[in-house]
Amino acid sequence: MFVLGAVAEHSGLNSGDIIFQLLMFLILLALLRKYAFGPLMGIMKQREEHIANEIEQAEKHHQEAKKLAEEQRALMKQSRQEAQALIENARKLGEEQKEQIIAAARAEAERLKETAKKEIEREKEQAVAALREQVASLSVLIASKVIEKELTEQDQAKLIQEYIHEVGEGR
Amino acid sequence: MEHGSPTAEFLGFTFNLANILMITVTSVIVFIIAVLATRNLSMKPTGMQNFLEWVVDFVKNIIKSNMDWKTGGRFHMLGLTLIMYIFVANMLGLPFSVVIDGKLWWKSPTADPVVTLTLAIMVVALSHYYGIKLNGFGHYMKGFFSPMWFLFPLKIIEEFANTLTLGLRLYGNIFAGEILLGLLAGGLATGVGGTVAAIIPTIAWQGFSVFVGAIQAFIFTMLTMVYMAHKVSHDH
Structure with a gap:
């Protein structure tokens, strides 16, 4: 059936071509679709x-991050406010305590001063009373001695002086 | 350069065996390129996959520039096959041609009007088929009488003219390129001086032919989509 054409020139239409x-084009198209472009397009x-x-x-994610950042910012703001309030409170408290302590200290000091004064007063009175007692007993002693010795006026004065002196030293 | 073609008769059809050979070679090359490029498909494309994806997008853009993707998507595979087949076919005749016993065996299959006109008629026939299928026969017939009824003869002529120009433009460009290459190689390059003189114009013309081949493949695909859009679109 295959007869190589003896005539070199085109003798009419190459209907077989x-x-x-x-056919080849359609086959190629089908093959390309199945093996190359189908998977590629897939x-x-x-x-x-x-x-x-x-x-x-x-x-x-971006949206979420934005939301989170917003929340974080709000939280930050809130905590800052809280911290501010805390500090303010503490300062106020400290101020109050200071006032209280000072007042207490002042009162204490006043009280101490008062008691000390009272003590001094009492001591003084005691001392005066004791002195008075002693003077009285001394006077009695002097008088007895004077009587015993019949002293001159000068001696008497001298004696008194001596006793007073003695008293002064004894105190 | 006049060469004969090896013809054969089979079942009452005349076959140009050179065409048969070159059509087969072209198809096989296209298929091998496509399969090699898509053998290791991955989400992160590399090398040849990038190239083929570029081709896919390129054809997609051609279609999109003519019609909306919803109607045009079905022609994607056709456009891809056309552009790759025609480009490879155009390139095949460039590096050399093989003549055995005065018969031209190796050439671009697109340097034969029978082949290019076959493709052109196929495309136009497909455009008519899809015109009827997508818009209905009434709308399809109305296309011949719009915008004015008396343009009907012109519309008929237009269909044939479209087909002829589509096929013959491709054939003419590629055939002319091969003729000139044949002249440079076979006519000029006959002695030492002639060969030296032929080197530069041959290289230049081959470069230009590569360009022309690529452009023709693009134009063929583009016009295919233009004709498709013309038949398929609703506003005509």
Whole structure:
């Protein structure tokens, strides 16, 4: 059946070429679709979806992060306010305590001074009383001695002086 | 450069065996490129996968510039196959051509009008098919009489003109490129001086042919989508 054409020139239409070209083209198309471009487009589509997904995710994350930051900021603000209030309170408390302590100390000091004064007063009175007692007994002693010795006026004076002196020393 | 073509008769059809060979080679190369590039698919594309994804996006943009993606998505695979097939086909004839016994065996399959017109007719037929399928027969017929009824003959001519220009533009560009390459290599490069003289224009023309081949592949795909959009869209 295969007869190589003896005539070199085109003798009319190469009808076989048309059929062959068409057939080959359709086969090529089918093969390419099945083995090359089908999978390729599949993966391109997959990548498209993947990227869209990623972008969506990223946007969501971004939104979340924004929200978190906002929350954090609010919290920060709140805690700062709280800290401020705490410090203020502490300062007030300290001020009050200071006042109290000072007042207490002052009162204490006043009281101490008062007691000390009273003590001094009492001591003084005691001393005066004791002195008075002693003077009285001394006077009696002197008088007895004077009587015993019959002293001159000068001696008497001298004696008194001596006794007074003695008293002064004894105190 | 006049070369004969190796033809054969089979079941009453005439086959150009060179075309058969080159169509097969082109298809196999396209398939191998595509499969190699998509062998290790990963979410983080590397190397060839990047390239093929770029092609996919490129064709997607071509379609999107003509119609909305909801209608155009179904032509994605067609556009991808077209652009890769035509580009590879255009490139195949550039590095060399093989002539055995005065018969041209290795060339671009797109340097044959039969092949390019087959592709063009296929595309136009598909556009008619989808025009009817998506918009209904009434709307499809109305397309021939709008905006004015007396434009009907022009519309009919337009369909044939579209088909012819789509196929012959590709054929003309690639065939001309190969002819010139053949002239430079076979006609000029005959002695030492001629070979030296032929080097620079050959390199230049090959570079230009690569450019033309890429552009033609793009134009073919683009026009395919334009015709599709013309038939498929609702506002026409």
